[in-house]
Amino acid sequence: MEQLSCSASKNDHPKWGFTDLVRWKTLPSTLGGGRAYIQRFKDAWVKQNKNAIRAAATREGFPPELLAGVCWIEVGGDPNSIDRIAFEVRTFDWSGPPLVDKQTVTSLPTKTSFGSVSMQLRTAAHTMGIDPAKMSSAQLRQLANCLQQDVFNINTVARHLRQLIDHDKLQQTRPLLGMEQVRIVGARYNRGISLSLDQIKKNMSYGNFIVNFWPRFSRLLN
Template identity: 35%
Template sequence: MKNNNLPKSRFCSIPPTKFRKWDEIDAILWRVGKNDAQGFSGDFYLNAYKDAYVQYNRDKIIHYANAAGIRPDLLAGVAWIESGGMPENFKFQVFEVKRMIPWLRKPVEKTSFGSVATQIRVAAVTLGLDPSELTTRDQLDLATCLMEDDFNLQVSANYLRDNFLYDYPDSPSLYMTDEQYMMVGIRYNRGVQRSRDDFLKIIKRAPMKGTDDYNFISYGVRLLEIRPHIRLLLKE
């Protein structure tokens, strides 16, 4: 019987069937084309791609979210926000620039890969590895795995759960309040360097869009805004 999984690294196996990656042509149609309500250019084109990504990977999103103990719409919302944008093959070029020009002080382990943009460092920590001990080959192997939806979604789901537990260790991750839902998104985007109270103070002030305070929490706000749409995409 033919094996449907093609091993590409020591961290994962890569299925031959996958969702089409966002490329240079997509980026041109998005950035250069005017907004077309039929979905052929501009932001409509980008949003149509995001919708298609979530719908195509619906079963995987539900599976990995359930395995991590989080709501599927949270994982799907992050996937929707992150998919599209920079052509995915460019991310390897970004990695090489960081590696070859160390004086830029851009750590290679903070390079993001995959449709659900995930840093090499995050993938390593999620797998129980020390990012500082990874060789360049290890980093590229993890990057290759992150380009695959199964691995990418699994790592992202676990990372979202860990971010939730960082702030709310005694709360059930399947029953998040709106505030908690936003905080998980903010942590996904901003990390854990700032205290939870710093973010909550800004959330409570409900800053105007376009202000520095709003930009600081915008990822979490956006997650909450698109949640009804995401839940529709996840329906059969």
């Protein structure tokens, strides 16, 4: 795998950390915690990154509100440090010979998610045209570090959404995308590429959320 270029993909927006997690989970809204706290963080993150979101969506040829919606849903939750710990534990657990690895109970390291917009390493690798099974631990760490840079993270998510749109042949004219198509690609992002379109349509709650809050995402991008 070639050296990934992501060192310039930084911004000044703070990362979601343990303090945020505790405040969200333990403090009532009257003391500045609860659901309102994480929603304010999500709003601020999308607004801070609106230029990168618009640029990535324009480059990939779909409405920026779709990308903003995915970002809004995924931002926050588990701190990045938890993902790093999970990755190192899984990497150690899967470092033995094949006979030993068959007895391993942890998930594959490539199933670890990284980035403010949470994305599994294997998904990011496939999106970039790389076979994750052929990546070394050092290369996976490099990819993880890049995903933790917001602009690289946003660009990779946008590229993945483009591939999902094409997978289901949802778009006739760029950058136009109907709300029904948004529901499908949102659900596909959440539920994966392996399901049939009929299976996807049985549960489109993720995509429905994006459609229902489309005006909110539009405001955050302005």
